[in-house]
Amino acid sequence: MLVGIETGGTKIVCSAGTSPTDVVDVRTFPTEDPGTTLAAVTGFVARWRREAGIEGVGIGSFGPVDLDPLSTTYGHILQSPKLAWRGADVVGPIADAAGAPVAIETDVTAAAIGELRWGAGQGLTDLAYATVGTGVGVGAVVQSRPLHGTAHPEAGHLIVRRHPEDTFGGVCPLHGDCLEGLASGPSVTARWGRPGTELGDLLDRAVEIEASYLAQLVCTLVYVLSPARIVLGGGVLGTPGLLDAVRVQAAALLGGALGAHPASDPASDFLSLPGLGGRAGAVGALTMAADLAASRPAPAAPSMNEDLS
Amino acid sequence: MLVGIETGGTKIVCSAGTSPTDVVDVRTFPTEDPGTTLAAVTGFVARWRREAGIEGVGIGSFGPVDLDPLSTTYGHILQSPKLAWRGADVVGPIADAAGAPVAIETDVTAAAIGELRWGAGQGLTDLAYATVGTGVGVGAVVQSRPLHGTAHPEAGHLIVRRHPEDTFGGVCPLHGDCLEGLASGPSVTARWGRPGTELGDLLDRAVEIEASYLAQLVCTLVYVLSPARIVLGGGVLGTPGLLDAVRVQAAALLGGALGAHPASDPASDFLSLPGLGGRAGAVGALTMAADLAASRPAPAAPSMNEDLS
Numbered sequence: 001m002l003v004g005i006e007t008g009g010t011k012i013v014c015s016a017g018t019s020p021t022d023v024v025d026v027r028t029f030p031t032e033d034p035g036t037t038l039a040a041v042t043g044f045v046a047r048w049r050r051e052a053g054i055e056g057v058g059i060g061s062f063g064p065v066d067l068d069p070l071s072t073t074y075g076h077i078l079q080s081p082k083l084a085w086r087g088a089d090v091v092g093p094i095a096d097a098a099g100a101p102v103a104i105e106t107d108v109t110a111a112a113i114g115e116l117r118w119g120a121g122q123g124l125t126d127l128a129y130a131t132v133g134t135g136v137g138v139g140a141v142v143q144s145r146p147l148h149g150t151a152h153p154e155a156g157h158l159i160v161r162r163h164p165e166d167t168f169g170g171v172c173p174l175h176g177d178c179l180e181g182l183a184s185g186p187s188v189t190a191r192w193g194r195p196g197t198e199l200g201d202l203l204d205r206a207v208e209i210e211a212s213y214l215a216q217l218v219c220t221l222v223y224v225l226s227p228a229r230i231v232l233g234g235g236v237l238g239t240p241g242l243l244d245a246v247r248v249q250a251a252a253l254l255g256g257a258l259g260a261h262p263a264s265d266p267a268s269d270f271l272s273l274p275g276l277g278g279r280a281g282a283v284g285a286l287t288m289a290a291d292l293a294a295s296r297p298a299p300a301a302p303s304m305n306e307d308l309s
Numbered sequence: 310m311l312v313g314i315e316t317g318g319t320k321i322v323c324s325a326g327t328s329p330t331d332v333v334d335v336r337t338f339p340t341e342d343p344g345t346t347l348a349a350v351t352g353f354v355a356r357w358r359r360e361a362g363i364e365g366v367g368i369g370s371f372g373p374v375d376l377d378p379l380s381t382t383y384g385h386i387l388q389s390p391k392l393a394w395r396g397a398d399v400v401g402p403i404a405d406a407a408g409a410p411v412a413i414e415t416d417v418t419a420a421a422i423g424e425l426r427w428g429a430g431q432g433l434t435d436l437a438y439a440t441v442g443t444g445v446g447v448g449a450v451v452q453s454r455p456l457h458g459t460a461h462p463e464a465g466h467l468i469v470r471r472h473p474e475d476t477f478g479g480v481c482p483l484h485g486d487c488l489e490g491l492a493s494g495p496s497v498t499a500r501w502g503r504p505g506t507e508l509g510d511l512l513d514r515a516v517e518i519e520a521s522y523l524a525q526l527v528c529t530l531v532y533v534l535s536p537a538r539i540v541l542g543g544g545v546l547g548t549p550g551l552l553d554a555v556r557v558q559a560a561a562l563l564g565g566a567l568g569a570h571p572a573s574d575p576a577s578d579f580l581s582l583p584g585l586g587g588r589a590g591a592v593g594a595l596t597m598a599a600d601l602a603a604s605r606p607a608p609a610a611p612s613m614n615e616d617l618s
Contacts, residue, residue, distance in 0.1 A: 064568075079568040126458035138533070142451065142458055149435035149451055149535035157566040158532050159525050161470050174564045216468050223467055224447070224533045226458030255483045257466040259373075259388040 001052040002293060003045055003098065004285030006060045006107060007090070009082070009134060012037060013282050014044040016052075020118060020286040034077075034088035042097035054100040058288025060110025060281045061090055063137075067104065067148050075104050103288040106152045107281050108139030111274070114284030115231045116141045119275030128227040129280065130155070130217060133234035136180040138217075140225055147225070156180035158220060163212040165205075166191075183213035185236050196239055203240065210236065211245035218250040218271060222263050230263075233274040247271050310361040311602060312354055312407065313594030315369045315416060316399070318391070318443060321346060322591050323353040325361075329427060329595040343386075343397035351406035363409040367597025369419025369590045370399055372446075376413065376457050384413050412597040415461045416590050417448030420583070423593030424540045425450045428584030437536040438589065439464070439526060442543035445489040447526075449534055456534070465489035467529060472521040474514075475500075492522040494545050505548050512549065519545065520554035527559040527580060531572050539572075542583040556580050 004015040010031055017023035025048070029040040048054055064078040075091025095102040105113070112129035121127035121141075128140040138155035140147040147153065157172070158179040168191040170181030181187060188196045192206055199206050218230055237243060247266040254264050262270035274280045313324040319340055326332035334357070338349040357363055373387040384400025404411040414422070421438035430436035430450075437449040447464035449456040456462065466481070467488040477500040479490030490496060497505045501515055508515050527539055546552060556575040563573050571579040583589045 142456065143454070145452070147451065147534075150537045151535040151567075151570075153535065154532050154567060157528075157563075159470055159528060159562065161468055174566050178566075219466075219468060220529060220533065223463050224529065225456075226460040226462065228459045253468065254466075257483050257487075258460075258463060 001048050001054050002286050002289040003048060003054055003057045004060075004282050004287075004289055005041060005045075005057065005094065006110065006281040006285050007031065007037075007062050008107060008281075009062055012041060014041055015282050015286055016044075016048045017286055020114070020283050020290055023282075023286070026282070033084045038088075038090070038093050042093050045094055045097040049097065049099060054098045056100055056289035056292030057094060057098045057102040058110065058285035058290075058292070059090060059094065059102065059104040060107040060285045060288075061104055063106045063152060064154070065090065065104065065106060065152070067106075067152060068150070075102075101292045103292050105146050105148075105284075105288065106137070106139055108137040109141075109146045109148075109152060110139070110284035110288065111233065111280035112139040112141050112231070112284065113146060113287050114276055114280040114282070115274055117287050118283050119280055120231050120272045121229050121275075124228040126225070126227045127229050127231065128221045128225055129231045129233060129274075130214075130221070131234035132183060132214065132232065132236040133185050136184050136217075136234075138221065140221075140227060142225060142227075155217065155220075156184075158217060160213050160216045163209045166209050166212075179213060179217060183210055183217075183236070185234075188236065196236060199239075207239060207241050207245050210239065210242060211249045214242075214246045215249035215253050218246065218263065219253050222250075222254070222258065222261070229269075230271050231274050231280075232271060233278075233280060237273060243271065243273060310357050310363050311595050311598040312357055312363055312366045313369075313591050313596075313598055314350060314354075314366065314403065315419065315590040315594050316340065316346075316371050317416060317590075318371055321350060323350055324591050324595055325353075325357045326595055329423070329592050329599055332591075332595070335591070340391075342393045347397075347399070347402050351402050354403055354406040358407055358409075363407045365409055365598035365601035366403060366407045366411040367419065367594035367599075367601070368399060368403065368411065368413040369416040369594045369597075370413055372415045372461060373463070374399065374413065374415060374461070376415075376461060377459070384411075410601045412601050414455050414457075414593075414597065415446070415448055417446040418450075418455045418457070418461060419448070419593035419597065420542065420589035421448040421450050421540070421593065422455060422596050423585055423589040423591070424583055426596050427592050428589055429540050429581045430538050430584075433537040435534070435536045436538050436540065437530045437534055438540045438542065438583075439523075439530070440543035441492060441523065441541065441545040442494050445493050445526075445543075447530065449530075449536060451534060451536075464526065464529075465493075467526060469522050469525045472518045475518050475521075488522060488526060492519055492526075492545070494543075497545065505545060508548075516548060516550050516554050519548065519551060520558045523551075523555045524558035524562050527555065527572065528562050531559075531563070531567065531570070538578075539580050540583050540589075541580060542587075542589060546582060552580065552582060 136156040170177030172181030445465040479486035481490030
């Protein structure tokens with residue numbers, strides 16, 4: 001059995017399946033303090049170890065998280081705004097409960113893996129996934145490998161050029177008007193005084209301004225990473241007309257710099273919504289588990305008297 | 310023998326050596342039309358094939374160049390502003406002349422490889438190299454592999470936030486005030502009416518404005534690629550005080566977003582000048598050749614009556 005764990009700011013989704021597309025069990029727990037939350041997760045893992053044996057576990061974690069296997073804090077949460085989680089060991093307790101190999105990436109990288117393998121990026125080797133919701137995050141697969149240098153992308157804080165009609169200060173506590181400060185869901189609500197789902201007659205202006213920031217994100221990712229597709233997910237992308245507006249503005253911003261690049265054509269599907277909808281991260285985590293299982297000999301089933309508590 | 314070829318906008322540097330650090334022959338040719346220029350290069354290659362045998366050739370080419378080995382135009386120049394070079398096959402004639410495996414990357418990627426292995430990035434696995442001269446270009450090594458997605462980075466066109474005191478329109482023919490439009494060598498000359506080496510009493514203001522754009526480039530690369538070091542090369546970096554000003558402004562722009570990241574400390578050497586000076590690209594090309602030679606069985610020496618013309 002494969003286990004995928006997607007940890008988010010408000011909830012943790014645990015999945016078990018025989019493959020990333022054959023999921024037989026999904027449980028969701030609220031994200032509370034690390035002790036309570038990880039106890040729920042390890043309970044799920046231990047149950048599946050007992051019932052069927054586990055071949056691999058994939059984790060898509062909120063960040064920042066230490067992804068350096070040589071680090072003494074590998075798999076621990078780093079300087080997170082979630083204070084209680086700073087320093088929390090995510091991989092350790094899950095690996096103990098599973099008795100199987102564990103892989104960890106950020107939640108957005110897991111979503112990028114899921115979309116590349118089973119969603120909007122099938123058949124590609126290079127894809128970036130950006131989520132625009134409570135925050136803005138980017139994960140990427142480059143030449144079939146998850147992108148991380150010494151750490152993982154933190155593209156929420158990218159510097160953007162302000163829309164000339166946008167006087168809103170931005171909501172980022174560090175920068176005010178970085179990308180996340182001007183384009184996240186909370187920034188939309190704060191700028192217009194109502195949530196993105198109730199913009200009414202403000203919709204056209206809101207879409208134009210939001211698209212101007214997301215188009216800059218698209219251009220930055222194209223210039224630096226050159227993905228074959230960019231998937232735009234997260235709640236803000238549910239805004240009617242937003243995806244098309246980003247396509248138009250991104251093409252205009254590129255200004256022919258990349259010749260016949262598909263991002264220069266607003267009619268292309270270079271920019272797309274997630275093929276897996278909200279399941280991209282969970283499917284990606286299961287895919288990581290499947291890749292681990294495929295690269296290792298099958299584990300022995302636990303003996304009946306082994307302590308699995 | 311290893312051969313490294315660095316093609317630039319004004320000259321082509323051909324090197325031959327027994328290793329990237331033991332160079333026994335360097336020849337420089339002007340960059341003219343593809344026929345003339347490639348004839349000079351293949352002459353150099355054929356001579357070394359005849360005299361000592363060639364185990365591998367590395368090319369660091371000006372871009373845009375097709376780096377997809379599965380493409381029918383692999384190793385050809387794409388939509389270059391150098392019109393005569395559009396569609397020119399760079400790899401083919403050199404491979405024919407060498408009778409040995411050939412690797413190609415962009416000039417800036419070759420420089421990143423050279424710096425990582427023999428210059429300012431020794432011991433690291435992740436490094437970005439930015440050159441700021443006639444144009445602005447970026448190459449990177451990520452997890453020990455040259456970065457390219459479906460194409461190579463084209464970071465010269467990154468969108469930057471304008472310095473509040475900078476009213477200069479920018480020199481990019483496509484965008485005006487993209488990064489290259491506002492921060493390349495020609496933009497400095499056009500903005501101030503004199504070359505960067507003769508700024509005199511304008512130096513402090515010029516450095517502050519230039520640093521504001523390069524600091525944005527640094528932050529973008531840190532947020533997206535997370536290199537362990539960024540090397541800043543090219544003629545503009547010879548401006549007195551510029552590197553330190555970029556360090557200070559980049560740290561301020563990050564604003565603590567990455568905690569104790571070394572780029573947040575202006576006294577760190579996270580940003581550095583090339584350890585190899587202007588030789589980074591040539592050394593990188595030789596390194597690519599050495600890696601090819603190490604991964605293949607040694608080639609047979611050409612027989613005396615084989616046509617090497």
